Amino acid sequence: MTMQRKSFASRTLGVIAAAMVTGATMIQPAVAGPGDGVSVQPIATGRADQYFQNFIVQIGLERLGYEVKDHLEAQYPAMHLAIGQGDADYMATHWDPLHSEFYERAGGDDTLRRHGQLIQGAAQGYLIDKATADEHGITNLGQLTDPEIAALFDSDGDGKANLSGCNPGWGCEAVIEHQLDAFDLRDTVTHDQGEYFALMANTMSRRDAGDPILYYTWTPLWVSSLLRPGQETVWLDVPFSSLPGDRSEVDTATPDGRNLGFETNAIRVMANKEFSEANPAAVRFFELLEIPIGDVNAAILRQKEGEDKIDQIRGHAEEWVSENAEKFDAWIAEAEAVE
Numbered sequence: 001m002t003m004q005r006k007s008f009a010s011r012t013l014g015v016i017a018a019a020m021v022t023g024a025t026m027i028q029p030a031v032a033g034p035g036d037g038v039s040v041q042p043i044a045t046g047r048a049d050q051y052f053q054n055f056i057v058q059i060g061l062e063r064l065g066y067e068v069k070d071h072l073e074a075q076y077p078a079m080h081l082a083i084g085q086g087d088a089d090y091m092a093t094h095w096d097p098l099h100s101e102f103y104e105r106a107g108g109d110d111t112l113r114r115h116g117q118l119i120q121g122a123a124q125g126y127l128i129d130k131a132t133a134d135e136h137g138i139t140n141l142g143q144l145t146d147p148e149i150a151a152l153f154d155s156d157g158d159g160k161a162n163l164s165g166c167n168p169g170w171g172c173e174a175v176i177e178h179q180l181d182a183f184d185l186r187d188t189v190t191h192d193q194g195e196y197f198a199l200m201a202n203t204m205s206r207r208d209a210g211d212p213i214l215y216y217t218w219t220p221l222w223v224s225s226l227l228r229p230g231q232e233t234v235w236l237d238v239p240f241s242s243l244p245g246d247r248s249e250v251d252t253a254t255p256d257g258r259n260l261g262f263e264t265n266a267i268r269v270m271a272n273k274e275f276s277e278a279n280p281a282a283v284r285f286f287e288l289l290e291i292p293i294g295d296v297n298a299a300i301l302r303q304k305e306g307e308d309k310i311d312q313i314r315g316h317a318e319e320w321v322s323e324n325a326e327k328f329d330a331w332i333a334e335a336e337a338v339e
Helices: 008-012 048-063 076-085 100-105 130-136 141-145 147-151 172-182 196-208 273-278 280-288 293-304 310-323 325-336
Strands: 090-096 112-122 124-129 161-164 189-192 214-218 233-236 265-272
Touching (some): 048 112, 048 280, 048 293, 048 310, 048 325, 076 100, 076 112, 090 100, 090 112, 112 280, 265 273
Parallel strands (some): 161 189
Antiparallel strands (some): 124 214
């Protein structure tokens, strides 16, 4: 059984909101297996673009016999703390290495474990519209130190470029804030923060009107399915590698000569150490499960295009499991065989 938990809400001043889904009508009954009789508490951000992968993980645990509870919700720092303290068992949205600081603050290897590589090749960085890039020869974020170049992306009339950026608490905002200083961009660029998807809706409206756009994004996400790099938009390189904190010496350049300013991440399952040690079948499943990033992008785009109800997204996950049945069944069988 999972460990006895103290009240997480009392220790984190209410950072967890509601359950992600009610789940009662969607979750298939648990079957006999290594997880029979074991209740599992996942935690998530509550963002719809992450439901697909969360449901695939959940389906696998159910196949192993676990009873998967409704997801708790919190921001990334609190999610890591909740798992480290035993108030939740796992999350399926740990970005490695972006969330390394959150991992260490929540206890690191003393309280946590990172398993597998659920989604590989998750990229991040800065983009502008291709038309402006081609017309003005813009290939590098550092060119925005030029007030005339920066003013092309001014959307509020103050003469500075408006960068549609990253929500506080996600981890990416710390990198952007650090790089604005490192690249001497404070005088010419404003980091617009708030609700990311509302910012991106405004960004897309500007693009539809033919105005220049400057924004941060990541993959997997629907943004790059609509603003396609190399077609509607282009990635910008950065002047040099520069990350905050204990990653200050990391080289973000890639073998092909690009430098987008961020390390390529793997999205991993992160679990409580005691849970991991007590549930080797679940851990083996976490280690084996891989979802191609293109499949995640496609699922998120379906949500953007209207298939955004919770039961529909659960259906997308079930479709993926069915379409990949041979591999998925083999992963389950190997997990079941772990002693």
